[in-house]
Amino acid sequence: VLFLCMGHGMSAQFLERHPVPASVRIIDLSHDFRLKSNAGDFVYGLPELNRERIRGAWHVANPGCFATAIELGLLPLAKSGLLPAHVSVFGITGATGAGQKPTEETHYSHRAQNLSVYKVFSHQHLAEIREILAGLDEDVQADIAFVPVRGCHARGIMVNAVFASERDLSEIRSMYAACYEGHPFTVMSDEPVYLKQVVNTNYCFVHVEQQDRNVLVTSVIDNLLKGASGQAVQNMNLMFGLEETAGLGLKASYF
Known part of the structure; x- marks a missing residue:
């Protein structure tokens, strides 16, 4: 799996310059593939909406x-x-x-x-x-x-x-x-x-x-977890058939 964590606009440029093998799944954290007009085969990665589509996806666009x-x-x-x-x-x-x-x-x-x-x-x-x-x-x-x-x-x-x-x-x-x-x-x-x-x-x-x-x-x-990297890991878990919560058993700063 390849996580793209670059700035907005850079993921699409990177993939144009560096072809990724078809066997590698991609999760992009920029806005480059979130909209239908430029999504291609990227699935919008909000599990509460698209859980089943994410399970079968090779490319996922992590929401903002x-x-x-x-x-x-x-x-x-x-x-x-x-x-x-x-x-x-x-x-x-x-x-x-x-x-x-x-x-x-x-x-x-x-x-x-x-x-x-x-x-x-x-x-x-x-x-x-x-x-x-x-x-x-x-x-x-x-x-x-x-x-x-x-x-x-x-x-x-x-x-x-x-x-x-x-x-x-x-x-x-x-x-x-x-x-x-x-x-x-x-x-x-x-x-x-x-x-x-x-x-x-x-x-x-x-x-x-x-x-x-x-x-x-x-x-x-948390904008850095459910709003970014945590949701990306959640999507990865779904894509690879792992437990959806794997690696995400994190405690809040107040509990």
Whole structure:
């Protein structure tokens, strides 16, 4: 198996210059093969959505970190045909979630005791999020207003998705529980979730609450594990017929 962990745009160039034997499986962690328009035979590597396709895949495109957190927060709605026409999403990420190249905004002396928004309504992960969710519910165009925030912590993503629904909370929670039954790393929580529950693990914790018609779905992941290398290992396990959780029995920094 070959893991491609280079910057965005470099994986496709590498494969053009260096043909890989057909017997070698590939897992790419860049955005080069996530969209259908340039995916070729790459399968989108979100196990909670494509587990069986990943099992038979030779090439897998690992999802983005924000994409993973947002999709796992909204996937049950899309699968049930209940994704609202408009969803507002506010997400905050740690300093390690900003790619490989150091910048002033990723330097911890800038981020400590500080918050700032960036790429408002235009984050690069929106394309794959919209494509995945719209593919599950063709009647919805997946209008997602996403505001990403640079956090003052090192690692971890918290995403809050807000939308209106006429359905009651117990029905929504049951829908989420059914969607993630049998998936070892996505856990429904009856209590509000926080980053320390998932940092240093491959887990995604999801919590749903409601006030009147307003619904809030909160999802938390470690951007370096479930949002990157941990999910890549999870995909490798599926591709090679190993136990899905192999090598990923990691404890949270708070337990």
